[in-house]
Amino acid sequence: MSDWLDEIKWDADGLVPAIAQDAGSGRVLMFAWMNRESLRLSAEEGRAVYWSRSRGKLWRKGEESGHVQRIKEMRLDCDADVVLLSIEQVGGIACHTGRESCFYRRFEDGRWIEADAVLKNPDEIYA
Amino acid sequence: MSDWLDEIKWDADGLVPAIAQDAGSGRVLMFAWMNRESLRLSAEEGRAVYWSRSRGKLWRKGEESGHVQRIKEMRLDCDADVVLLSIEQVGGIACHTGRESCFYRRFEDGRWIEADAVLKNPDEIYA
Numbered sequence: 535m536s537d538w539l540d541e542i543k544w545d546a547d548g549l550v551p552a553i554a555q556d557a558g559s560g561r562v563l564m565f566a567w568m569n570r571e572s573l574r575l576s577a578e579e580g581r582a583v584y585w586s587r588s589r590g591k592l593w594r595k596g597e598e599s600g601h602v603q604r605i606k607e608m609r610l611d612c613d614a615d616v617v618l619l620s621i622e623q624v625g626g627i628a629c630h631t632g633r634e635s636c637f638y639r640r641f642e643d644g645r646w647i648e649a650d651a652v653l654k655n656p657d658e659i660y661a
Numbered sequence: 662m663s664d665w666l667d668e669i670k671w672d673a674d675g676l677v678p679a680i681a682q683d684a685g686s687g688r689v690l691m692f693a694w695m696n697r698e699s700l701r702l703s704a705e706e707g708r709a710v711y712w713s714r715s716r717g718k719l720w721r722k723g724e725e726s727g728h729v730q731r732i733k734e735m736r737l738d739c740d741a742d743v744v745l746l747s748i749e750q751v752g753g754i755a756c757h758t759g760r761e762s763c764f765y766r767r768f769e770d771g772r773w774i775e776a777d778a779v780l781k782n783p784d785e786i787y788a
Contacts, residue, residue, distance in 0.1 A: 639736060641665065
């Protein structure tokens, strides 16, 4: 049964945007893309599996860093073309820069300022 | 000064994905797209202005429904290609279906179920 995958309105590249939100804090942690297989695997494995557009392959979030995203809930929007994941972020770090969230720059006085601290050196994460 | 707009990595269509999150509840309310002008106007006017891909024009969220999104904070992700808005949702309804959030379908037992109530009849919203 994969009717639920047929309900998704995949874009011209066969992808759908995916937003990952921390189930505890509610913080939006990252944004990535999924193809049909990655969304199916996310549901089956209970962890976020994305499609890396730059590398052109499946990306099991945390496969190198250990920063796996355990899925608590998946939601679909009204147009069936965006997926929202409520996740538990293993290690408390979603961003490859070593920060909790990829959205660490805040708009202030006409510029983007770095508002969040680096929790772990990326060299250590990807050693 | 619009250097901050130059920092955005616009896609091939000159767009960037934008996520709107309720500043109070932390709930993710909707996902839309922005072009350069709509992001500039969002910052200037302090309300969410998107680019409607289907209509091919600027979309001041709430222009018909009254469900304006007042911007409390704007953030940019690590790749500078996704914008996150923390907003106050006027009327408490972001979705054109009359629900608080566009993400009202939850994945459960292999299917998408409607998990959230309609707060206001769309016919009344767009009368």
